Amino acid sequence: MKVNDLILQTVTTLLSFIIIIFSVYLFFAGHYTPGGGFIGGLMTSAALVLLLLAFDIKTIRKIFPFNFMTVAAAGLLISILTGVAAMFFDVPYLTHTFGYVELPILGETALASTLIFDLGVYLVVVGIAMTIIQTIGESE
Amino acid sequence: MNNLVILPILIPLITATLLLLIPKNIKLQKVISVISLTATTIASMILVHNVYINGIQTLEIGSWRPPFGIVLVADMFAALLVLTGVIVSFTCVLFSFRNIGKDRENFFYYAFTQFLITGVMGAFLTGDLFNLFVFFEVMLMSSYALIVLGGTKIQLRESIKYLLVNIISSALFVIALAYLYGLVGTLNMADVSSKIAQSGQTDIVTIVAILFLIVFGLKGGIFPLYFWLPGSYQAPPYAITAIFGALLTKVGVYSIYRIFTLIFYHEPQITHQIIGALAIITILIGAIGAIAYWDVKKILIYNIVTAVGVIMYGISIATETGYAGGIYYLVHDMVIKGALFLLAGAMFTITGTDNIKKMGGLIKRHPLLGWMFFTACLALAGIPPLSGFVGKILLAQGGLEQEHYIFVGVMLFSSLLVLYSVMKIFMNCFFREEVLSQKEEKGTTKGLVYPSVILIALSAFLGLGAEFVYPYVFEAAETLMDPSIYIQAVLKE
Numbered sequence: 001m002k003v004n005d006l007i008l009q010t011v012t013t014l015l016s017f018i019i020i021i022f023s024v025y026l027f028f029a030g031h032y033t034p035g036g037g038f039i040g041g042l043m044t045s046a047a048l049v050l051l052l053l054a055f056d057i058k059t060i061r062k063i064f065p066f067n068f069m070t071v072a073a074a075g076l077l078i079s080i081l082t083g084v085a086a087m088f089f090d091v092p093y094l095t096h097t098f099g100y101v102e103l104p105i106l107g108e109t110a111l112a113s114t115l116i117f118d119l120g121v122y123l124v125v126v127g128i129a130m131t132i133i134q135t136i137g138e139s140e
Numbered sequence: 141m142n143n144l145v146i147l148p149i150l151i152p153l154i155t156a157t158l159l160l161l162i163p164k165n166i167k168l169q170k171v172i173s174v175i176s177l178t179a180t181t182i183a184s185m186i187l188v189h190n191v192y193i194n195g196i197q198t199l200e201i202g203s204w205r206p207p208f209g210i211v212l213v214a215d216m217f218a219a220l221l222v223l224t225g226v227i228v229s230f231t232c233v234l235f236s237f238r239n240i241g242k243d244r245e246n247f248f249y250y251a252f253t254q255f256l257i258t259g260v261m262g263a264f265l266t267g268d269l270f271n272l273f274v275f276f277e278v279m280l281m282s283s284y285a286l287i288v289l290g291g292t293k294i295q296l297r298e299s300i301k302y303l304l305v306n307i308i309s310s311a312l313f314v315i316a317l318a319y320l321y322g323l324v325g326t327l328n329m330a331d332v333s334s335k336i337a338q339s340g341q342t343d344i345v346t347i348v349a350i351l352f353l354i355v356f357g358l359k360g361g362i363f364p365l366y367f368w369l370p371g372s373y374q375a376p377p378y379a380i381t382a383i384f385g386a387l388l389t390k391v392g393v394y395s396i397y398r399i400f401t402l403i404f405y406h407e408p409q410i411t412h413q414i415i416g417a418l419a420i421i422t423i424l425i426g427a428i429g430a431i432a433y434w435d436v437k438k439i440l441i442y443n444i445v446t447a448v449g450v451i452m453y454g455i456s457i458a459t460e461t462g463y464a465g466g467i468y469y470l471v472h473d474m475v476i477k478g479a480l481f482l483l484a485g486a487m488f489t490i491t492g493t494d495n496i497k498k499m500g501g502l503i504k505r506h507p508l509l510g511w512m513f514f515t516a517c518l519a520l521a522g523i524p525p526l527s528g529f530v531g532k533i534l535l536a537q538g539g540l541e542q543e544h545y546i547f548v549g550v551m552l553f554s555s556l557l558v559l560y561s562v563m564k565i566f567m568n569c570f571f572r573e574e575v576l577s578q579k580e581e582k583g584t585t586k587g588l589v590y591p592s593v594i595l596i597a598l599s600a601f602l603g604l605g606a607e608f609v610y611p612y613v614f615e616a617a618e619t620l621m622d623p624s625i626y627i628q629a630v631l632k633e
Contacts, residue, residue: 069160069163070160070161072160073157073160073161074161076157076160077154077157077158077161080150080153080154080157083150084150084154087143091203092143092199092200092201092202092203093143093146093150093199093201093202094201094202095202095203096202
């Protein structure tokens with residue numbers, strides 16, 4: 001019997017966008033409200049896992065044609081380098097700074113350099129979660 | 141503020157990340173590993189010198205004052221261990237270039253090694269108990285990966301054991317930290333120490349201290365918590381066992397030294413007595429294991445257990461001589477265990493077996509290997525011109541001054557048994573009639589012996605140049621004797 005998963009696939013294409021947008025919201029909300037890089041990254045990988053369930057590994061490879069191991073390593077590098085950047089200003093490792101910047105559409109926004117650190121955490125979490133799931137999924 | 145303190149942690153960490161990005165280019169991985177380890181060695185040397193000239197160096201991570209932020213502290217004890225640790229891991233990495241094989245290299249072997257070094261360096265340098273836990277986990281995670289890498293049957297079985305034991309001990313570590321935090325409300329080592337000094341070490345604090353002893357005893361392999369060690373260390377190839385034997389258990393011993401000299405030093409008649417008794421039994425158990433087996437790797441592994449016992453007893457003596465002896469022996473033991481495992485690895489490459497009874501006559505075609513092994517054996521047992529002697533004589537002197545006659549007797553007797561156990565390897569494997577002809581040898585020792593030459597030379601330097609090393613070790617012992625120096629340097633009150 002051939003399985004017909006039209007409903008699952010249709011709902012997934014819609015839902016995954018909502019989940020990814022929510023995860024991005026969580027990621028940016030982390031400084032003042034609950035959220036942050038870790039939960040944001042987990043949420044994004046949840047969306048990717050939903051895609052994996054509805055389609056198959058090959059389709060996901062086609063949509064995201066990069067190695068998730070590299071994503072994790074790049075994230076780790078970003079996090080480390082935000083710390084190293086502080087050393088060039090002659091302050092201790094991982095010292096962070098913030099400032100108010102006038103952005104085109106958003107207006108005056110508080111930007112903190114911890115956001116870059118959090119971006120690294122986000123990428124590591126996505127990379128690791130997807131690597132684990134893909135590796136287990138592929139092994140016979 | 142001194143960003144130099146973080147370099148021994150940061151350089152391996154960045155290297156490990158870069159190595160993750162180039163998984164298939166083995167040649168480039170090797171080049172990057174060598175460059176980064178050279179840089180780390182130089183940074184550690186500068187750090188040791190800096191600590192010697194300017195006293196304890198601290199780095200308040202993120203510019204947050206302790207006890208609120210994490211602080212990295214490089215006192216002489218930590219700096220010396222960082223330097224030794226880097227050199228030993230450097231030689232182990234050089235050894236694995238020739239020895240570890242394509243199968244493992246293709247699966248992030250060098251990256252895992254760098255992560256392991258990151259964890260070890262972090263554990264030595266941190267001044268915060270929870271941060272110590274995190275660095276322990278960094279170290280253990282990479283050691284899980286290294287112990288199972290290759291996926292042979294024995295490795296899979298032993299890594300399950302190793303994983304279980306370490307997960308349980310890590311959980312106990314968190315519980316101990318929770319109790320301590322509940323009692324004193326801080327986790328910065330210096331702050332915990334001064335808080336306990338103010339309120340007195342109550343019974344409940346002593347119980348938490350014992351809990352910490354159990355945790356670090358499990359990591360460091362003291363009696364009766366060493367049971368996982370002989371099996372687990374036998375599973376991986378020699379290059380990995382060498383780095384484990386030289387570094388991992390020593391981090392546990394270092395942590396015991398740190399917390400029982402800095403934090404829980406008010407009730408020595410309970411805690412230090414227990415450590416002393418356990419140390420003596422550990423020495424005996426290790427020596428018994430070492431003479432019982434006819435397997436090169438097993439003998440060397442049981443010698444790790446003996447050495448852990450000897451080093452641990454320095455705490456029980458609790459004088460400057462005792463601490464200096466413990467530190468000297470700790471540094472010596474990291475070097476010499478690395479050398480012995482690497483030499484045994486070269487022997488295994490030639491013969492393809494660990495069984496002493498199946499080897500013989502190696503000295504004819506491998507004189508350098510043979511006499512280096514002989515020198516390492518003498519250093520291990522503590523024969524005068526080499527490094528083991530200085531540490532043991534200081535420990536014996538400290539023990540006699542404090543009238544710990546049982547310990548001195550046991551230690552001297554164990555030296556004899558240790559010498560017997562390694563000489564058994566030397567006499568049977570290198571002399572007797574030849575077992576393998578030139579053609580039957582399983583591999584060449586080309587390039588395998590030179591890493592251990594570095595370590596043997598270092599061991600000879602530690603012995604012959606004791607005059608030069610003494611002031612550094614005694615400065616470390618002085619800091620351990622007087623916790624207020626450490627607290628002053630961190631909290632700056």
